Amino acid sequence: MSLEVRDIGKSYGGFKALDGVRLTVETGALFGIIGPNGAGKSTLFSVISGFVPADEGRIILDGKAIDGLSAPARARAGMVRTFQVPREFRHLTVRENLMAAAPQQTGENLLGVFFRPGRVNEEEAAIADRVDQTITFLKLTRVADQPSGMLSGGQKKLLELGRALMAKPRMILLDEPFAGVNPVLIDEIMERIAELNGRGIGFVVIEHDLQALTRLVPRLAVMDRGRIIAEGEPRAVLDDPLVREAYLGGVS
Amino acid sequence: MEAYLVAIGIIALIYVILSLGLTLQYGLTGLINFGHVGFFAIGAYTSALLAFQGVPLVLCFAAAAVLAGIAAWPIGLVSLRLRDDYFAIVTLGFSEVVRIVITSEKWLTSGVQGLPGVPRLYEELGGFTAQLAVFATILAVTLLGIWMIRRIAGSPFGRLIEAIRDNEEAVQALGKDPARFKIQVLVVGAAFAGIAGAFYAHYITYIVPDQFIPLVTFYVWMAIIMGGVGRVSGAVVGSAILMLFLEGSRFLRDVLPGVSEVDMASVRIGAVGFLLILFIMYRPQGLMGDYTKR
Known part of the structure; x- marks a missing residue:
């Protein structure tokens, strides 16, 4: 499986948020994507995931x-996104949040x-098992039955x-x-991501925090002003003078 | 006196059924439906007109629910892509369109003159017995409605519509299409309003377009706000409070000197508004507590 983004452009008025990505x-x-604020990282995600139409x-x-x-x-095609600002279903518990995310439920x-309660109950039991595993895996057991709106920022992530x-x-x-x-939680989340990746789930990670991202991904791209200005192994990319200028404001 | 109490009980239960529909739509799903009365009107006129043709009342009621539900479907298709506030305006506009159509299509509805002599339920029983039978029937339908809404709320469907209420985009990101759920919710909620309309028509026996003004929608909104948004018990308790106040304020005239019969109608609406303000100030989550306090 591969995800291919071909020459994506997106403008807001005269402002080019994405320019031939x-x-x-x-x-x-x-895979990581870094870049300064306003580089177009989140816009790119929104375009890829279908929340914003590309031009x-x-x-x-x-x-x-x-x-x-x-x-x-x-x-449903297999590509799920998360949001920069967590969008938990805040009046539902952590458990209910996870239950709601399970695909293709008869009870939905x-x-x-009304007419297939037996089947709904069976499915609910199976989903509940997966939810328990997920809760354990993410170490959310302590807060599993709390309304998710009350979680800390890290727990919401x-x-x-x-x-x-x-x-x-x-x-x-x-x-x-x-x-x-x-x-502490950053390390925790990184471990979980690496473990899931080991199980075959691909990740594209946008991050502002250079340090964290370079520890996590073997390969990344750098965005600046709606363009991808470099791509490759973290160390090589970060030594690129173009990247240093974009990211560190020309300080070398 | 008994007859008066039973009469109030019947009207209160009609409001409970309306509130149950809105609880599903707004309380659980977050859909701001400002046009509930439109579906109520469709139910009332559908059932009344069919009854005049000699259709058995059971079928009239069923048709009222089905037609009100069907009417909600295109509204859903057209407007669910709109933002919340625009959706609210579209539904408000829809209910006014319904009222104006009823007013203008005289060949069908007799326009402003309305439809007198809508057949009563249990006419053959006569008098107070018939009224009690009506009360028992509407109570049974209300209980069935309560059971249905609770069943929905406790199901995976209910979980997902609450998720939609909390964050629609996150639902989309998980591969589920909110519009599909919202349309179902709109149709079912409208069917509730349709049933309530049928009961209303056959109980009051005389329907005119002026009974279906947006004020009715907002009475239902007041009921669920005072009772507690997103709770079935809130719909029931809120309707009871509303009815107590609407009826209780009739007696205000005994203590307010110099208020004419005509003024009284305005005074009563003012009184209900005042009650709502008190609730918003001192008990915003409603008497039973809303969905934010579980």
């Missing part, structure tokens, strides 16, 4: 163009609710990751998973 991320990769360019998943699909259809149809996992994706797009998270 090209990227290819291979199956099961752990031009194509998005290819496994050889099939997906740019005509709605956001939910793209998620009103006819199923973990919950978002957990919800994405429950959707059974092949690839997860993580938008700043470490932003506003305390250092």
Whole structure:
């Protein structure tokens, strides 16, 4: 499986948020995207995941163009995103948040609710098992039955990751998973991501925090002003004078 | 006196059924439906007109629910892509369109003159017995409605519509299409309003377009806000408070000197508004507590 982004452009009025962005991320990769604020990282995610229409360019998943699909259809195709600012279902508990994310539930149809209660109960039990595993895996056991709105910022990031996992994706797009998270939890989240990647789930990670990202990903791209200005191994990329200028404001 | 109490009980239960529909739509899903009365009107006129054709009342009621539900479907398709506030305006506009159509299509609805002599339920029982039978029937339907909404709320469907209420984009990101859920919610909620409308028509026996003004929608909103948004018990308790106040304020005239019969209608609406303000100030989560306090 690969995700291919071909010449994506997106303008807001006269401002070019994305300008001919090209990227290819291979199956099961752990790929990073860095760049200063306003470089277009989140916009790129929104375009890839179908929340914002692109002005031009194509998005290819496994050889099939997906740019005509709605956001939910793209998620069902196996590519699930998270959000920079966590979007937990705040009045639902952590457990309910995760339950809600499981795909293709008979009980999500009103006819199923009233006419196939047996099947709904069976599915609920199976989903509950997966949720328990996910809660344990993400070490959210202590807060499992609390309304998710009361979680700390870091716990919400973990919950978002957990919800994405429950959707059974092949690839997860993580938008700043470490932003506003305390250092201990950052290590925790990084370990979880690496472990999941080991199980074959691909990740594209946007991050503002250079240090964290370079420790996590073997390969990354650098964005600046809507363009990808470099791509490769973290060390090589960060030594690129163009990148140093964009990222460090020309200080060398 | 008994007859008066039963009469109030019947009207209160009609409001409970309306509130249950809105609880599903707004309380659980977060859909701001300001046009509930439109579906109530469709139910009332559908059932009344069919009854005049000699259709058995059971079928009239079923048709009221089905037609109100069907009416909600295109509204959903057209407007669910709109932002919350625009959706609210579209639904408010829809209910006014319904009222104006009823007013203008005289060949069908007799326009402003309305439809007198809508057949009563249990006419053959006569008098107070018939009224009690109506009360028992609407109570049974209300209980069935309560069971349905609770069943929905406790199901995976209920979990997902609450997720939509909390964050629609996150639901999309998980591969689920909120529109599919919202349309189902709109249709079911409208069917509740349709049933309530049928009961209303056959109980009041005389329907005119002026009974279906947006004020009715907002009475239902007041009921669920005072009772507790997103809770079935809130819909029931809120409707009870509303009815107590609407009826209780009739007696205000005994203590307010110099208020004419005509003024009284305005005074009552003012009184209900005042009650709502008190709730918002001192008990915003409603009497039973809303969905934010579980």
